Amino acid sequence: MRGITKRFPEVVANDHVDFDLRRGEIHSILGENGAGKTTLMNILYGLYRLDEGEIRVNGQRVSIGAPKDAIDLGIGMIHQSFTLVAGLTVLDNIILGREPTRGPFLDRERADREIIELGERFKLKVDLEARPERLSASGKQKVEILKALYQGAKVLIMDEPTSVLLPQEKEELMRALKEIAGEGFISVIFITHKLPEALEISDRITILRRGRVVDTINAGDVDVKDLARMMVGRDVLFDIERAESEKGERFLEVEGLEAFDDTGVRTLKGVSFEVRGGEILGIAGVSGNGQEELIDVIVGLRKASAGKVFINGGDATNLSPQDLRALGVGYIPEDRMGRGVMPELSIKENLILGTHSQKPFANRGPLPFENMWFTDQNHVYEYAKRLVEEYNIDTPSIEKPAGKLSGGNLQKLILAREFSRDPQLLIADKPTSGLDIGSQEFIRRKLRGKRDEGKAILLISEDLDEVLGMSDRIVIMYEGRVVNVVQAERISKEEIGEMITGLR
Amino acid sequence: MRVMQQISSILSFFPVIGLAALGGFLSQKSGVWNLSLEGIMAFGAFSGVFAYHYFGGSIWVSLLFGFLMGFVIGMLLSALTIRLSLDQVVVGFGLWFLTEGLAGFLYNTLLPSVKVKETMGFRIFSLDSVFYLTLLSFGLIHVVMKNTKQGLTVVAVGENPRAADVAGIDVSKVRWICTSLGSGFVGLAGAYLSLVILQGFTYNLVAGYGWTAFALILFGRWKTSGVFWGSLFFTFLIGAQTRLQVAGFTFIPPEFVVIIPHLGVIVALATAGAMGKKAGMPSALGVHYDRE
Numbered sequence: 001m002r003g004i005t006k007r008f009p010e011v012v013a014n015d016h017v018d019f020d021l022r023r024g025e026i027h028s029i030l031g032e033n034g035a036g037k038t039t040l041m042n043i044l045y046g047l048y049r050l051d052e053g054e055i056r057v058n059g060q061r062v063s064i065g066a067p068k069d070a071i072d073l074g075i076g077m078i079h080q081s082f083t084l085v086a087g088l089t090v091l092d093n094i095i096l097g098r099e100p101t102r103g104p105f106l107d108r109e110r111a112d113r114e115i116i117e118l119g120e121r122f123k124l125k126v127d128l129e130a131r132p133e134r135l136s137a138s139g140k141q142k143v144e145i146l147k148a149l150y151q152g153a154k155v156l157i158m159d160e161p162t163s164v165l166l167p168q169e170k171e172e173l174m175r176a177l178k179e180i181a182g183e184g185f186i187s188v189i190f191i192t193h194k195l196p197e198a199l200e201i202s203d204r205i206t207i208l209r210r211g212r213v214v215d216t217i218n219a220g221d222v223d224v225k226d227l228a229r230m231m232v233g234r235d236v237l238f239d240i241e242r243a244e245s246e247k248g249e250r251f252l253e254v255e256g257l258e259a260f261d262d263t264g265v266r267t268l269k270g271v272s273f274e275v276r277g278g279e280i281l282g283i284a285g286v287s288g289n290g291q292e293e294l295i296d297v298i299v300g301l302r303k304a305s306a307g308k309v310f311i312n313g314g315d316a317t318n319l320s321p322q323d324l325r326a327l328g329v330g331y332i333p334e335d336r337m338g339r340g341v342m343p344e345l346s347i348k349e350n351l352i353l354g355t356h357s358q359k360p361f362a363n364r365g366p367l368p369f370e371n372m373w374f375t376d377q378n379h380v381y382e383y384a385k386r387l388v389e390e391y392n393i394d395t396p397s398i399e400k401p402a403g404k405l406s407g408g409n410l411q412k413l414i415l416a417r418e419f420s421r422d423p424q425l426l427i428a429d430k431p432t433s434g435l436d437i438g439s440q441e442f443i444r445r446k447l448r449g450k451r452d453e454g455k456a457i458l459l460i461s462e463d464l465d466e467v468l469g470m471s472d473r474i475v476i477m478y479e480g481r482v483v484n485v486v487q488a489e490r491i492s493k494e495e496i497g498e499m500i501t502g503l504r
Numbered sequence: 505m506r507v508m509q510q511i512s513s514i515l516s517f518f519p520v521i522g523l524a525a526l527g528g529f530l531s532q533k534s535g536v537w538n539l540s541l542e543g544i545m546a547f548g549a550f551s552g553v554f555a556y557h558y559f560g561g562s563i564w565v566s567l568l569f570g571f572l573m574g575f576v577i578g579m580l581l582s583a584l585t586i587r588l589s590l591d592q593v594v595v596g597f598g599l600w601f602l603t604e605g606l607a608g609f610l611y612n613t614l615l616p617s618v619k620v621k622e623t624m625g626f627r628i629f630s631l632d633s634v635f636y637l638t639l640l641s642f643g644l645i646h647v648v649m650k651n652t653k654q655g656l657t658v659v660a661v662g663e664n665p666r667a668a669d670v671a672g673i674d675v676s677k678v679r680w681i682c683t684s685l686g687s688g689f690v691g692l693a694g695a696y697l698s699l700v701i702l703q704g705f706t707y708n709l710v711a712g713y714g715w716t717a718f719a720l721i722l723f724g725r726w727k728t729s730g731v732f733w734g735s736l737f738f739t740f741l742i743g744a745q746t747r748l749q750v751a752g753f754t755f756i757p758p759e760f761v762v763i764i765p766h767l768g769v770i771v772a773l774a775t776a777g778a779m780g781k782k783a784g785m786p787s788a789l790g791v792h793y794d795r796e
């Protein structure tokens with residue numbers, strides 16, 4: 001790719017980017033949130049049209065106007081958010097777009113054989129009869145990889161594939177990718193925010209900053225510190241010191257909580273714990289062990305079938321989300337697009353969502369009613385402007401629809417909204433996933449700051465380093481129960497790893 | 505024997521409901537609401553009679569012309585919603601009014617009151633070939649949806665256009681083909697209603713059958729088999745209603761008899777509406793897809 005330039009209204013997402021990929025290599029792309037990584041790959045895959053520049057494949061100049069052209073050239077892409085069709089089987093998802101047929105009919109038997117063969121060759125096992133919506137993130141990812149390989153990909157683009165994976169799954173993925181590239185025919189483009197990963201897996205690394213290439217280097221020639229400096233343009237602190245804080249009153253208490261998941265299975269089987277002011281309580285567990293339902297119940301999005309939730313000593317079981325908010329519960333959901341924002345509304349509007357009909361954003365106007373129907377536009381504007389600056393949300397304008405933000409900046413928007421509401425209890429579900437290292441550092445500092453102010457924080461994360469580094473105490477969940485509650489400084493990552501997988 | 509006759513005479517109405525429902529179904533499967541069924545049927549009905557009068561009085565040519573005009577309206581619907589990305593609900597209602605009004609207007613200005621004299625020749629159990637063609641279409645679409653590349657493509661586009669696009673499928677093309685072809689079926693349903701059932705065009709002849717067909721798609725939970733059994737069931741409801749009226753049952757007020765099929769529609773809509781996604785509605789139904 002030579003001189004690739006892509007302009008969106010008001011931003012240059014890629015500014016004369018040069019990028020090349022050798023056969024059989026694993027090439028990582030690093031860069032801060034909004035640096036233009038996804039955009040560059042979307043251009044290569046025909047999802048975005050380039051404004052300037054050219055793409056050559058095997059020395060031939062090509063024009064890629066649609067994903068179909070990319071697929072025909074042997075380019076496959078696995079997106080940041082998965083693109084599987086719910087309701088179709090895994091098999092149908094894999095063959096979609098390149099269906100084997102016999103006469104006018106689909107030849108599912110042949111597909112089945114071919115996919116199993118592919119799976120064996122690259123050590124990727126999936127259940128072909130399953131529906132993708134029932135699979136874990138790692139399962140979905142395997143389906144996506146198989147789909148790309150089945151379509152004949154010679155280049156596999158993976159956009160932040162590890163941000164959704166557990167430590168063991170990550171190892172598995174890295175092994176599979178090395179296997180794939182190791183044969184020498186297929187190259188991998190690997191986007192990540194985790195620098196050690198990039199160093200471990202890549203042959204070469206390209207660093208983007210604000211739409212431009214900083215450098216392309218051999219992975220062997222640099223270390224994490226160098227990479228961080230190149231990405232951010234300054235030195236980055238990796239560890240945040242843990243200072244003792246004053247434990248306050250018990251703010252949240254759950255007692256014998258039980259709940260069912262969407263399919264009617266009881267996944268939460270009697271969980272009890274408490275969170276005090278001035279403490280960060282981490283919840284560690286492999287997803288699917290009841291944490292999702294636990295959070296849903298606490299924030300009022302799911303009914304508890306048994307047990308109680310107390311907030312500040314008062315019974316808050318099965319209250320509505322609005323009531324819980326009024327009691328001072330803030331929530332940073334994992335599902336950003338679905339629960340975190342209204343993608344069609346502007347950044348500005350999203351920032352005041354939930355408090356938009358209260359002072360100081362709204363007023364009564366000349367009407368003699370209680371309801372505040374009039375929005376104070378000036379105030380909202382100033383407020384949004386300030387938050388965007390403070391939280392370093394990279395956007396040309398606060399009027400832009402939130403859905404158009406890059407993954408990491410969207411997360412920052414949600415964090416900005418929830419933090420600035422000054423909740424007494426903050427439930428943070430994987431708050432730093434998808435954030436670049438600079439922003440991770442920033443968010444962790446913010447969380448720490450809230451704790452030191454005496455607020456209660458419930459932190460859910462699959463990143464064991466994060467749970468361990470941030471929490472005061474850690475609740476370990478396995479199969480819908482709390483198997484242990486430990487002091488963070490008295491336990492190692494390996495021990496937690498064993499507990500969450502039921503080995504101890 | 506009397507019972508058999510009654511049944512085939514009720515069933516002879518099946519193509520009107522079945523073809524219209526099947527047409528709307530095809531378009532919805534690909535993710536496009538077709539809210540103009542009522543109007544497209546009316547226009548198909550007019551077009552059939554028009555062709556009968558002007559193109560030599562062949563019933564088959566007239567039916568085909570009804571199909572073609574439906575197809576053309578479907579292309580218009582696609583152009584407005586897919587190409588120009590206008591709201592499907594607004595366009596759907598607009599086209600309904602336009603085509604229904606136009607059908608009546610054109611009939612009044614262009615056609616003397618035409619009486620269709622020809623009837624369909626070939627019959628089995630006194631049901632004509634369009635009836636069997638309708639059955640065949642249901643079977644065909646069922647198989648296509650389940651077991652062919654084309655069917656898989658349509659389902660993917662209706663469920664998750666982004667995923668389909670990424671898999672190299674041309675989302676707009678699939679949608680416009682399904683919408684236009686579907687509208688063709690709807691036009692054919694209308695032409696059959698005027699040419700064969702009523703043997704002429706009358707004002708407001710569609711009388712809510714388009715909306716009945718629409719409700720059936722929801723009632724059938726977006727499955728070919730569901731839509732089929734639903735259509736059959738409603739054909740019997742409609743038949744029962746007209747026959748009860750004719751028989752002049754005195755213990756049920758005739759006003760009540762007339763609303764039987766409409767009650768069915770309300771029940772169908774309410775249940776499908778309450779179940780939403782669980783009812784099998786294509787996830788991207790009504791959602792415009794744009795790449796950037």
Ligand SMILES: Nc1ncnc2c1ncn2[C@@H]1O[C@H](COP(=O)(O)OP(=O)(O)OP(=O)(O)O)[C@@H](O)[C@H]1O
Pocket residue numbers: 008009011012013031032033034035036037038039040394395404405406407408409434436796
């Ligand atoms: N469809 C779009 N419309 C308008 N602006 C866009 C669009 N897609 C991306 N952008 C903008 O282009 C810039 C680069 O975004 P991109 O998604 O490529 O970043 P990224 O490097 O992948 O970041 P992240 O690590 O957060 O995923 C951002 O400023 C973003 O707001």
Ligand SMILES: [Mg+2]
Pocket residue numbers: 037038039080159406407
């Ligand atoms: Mg990205």
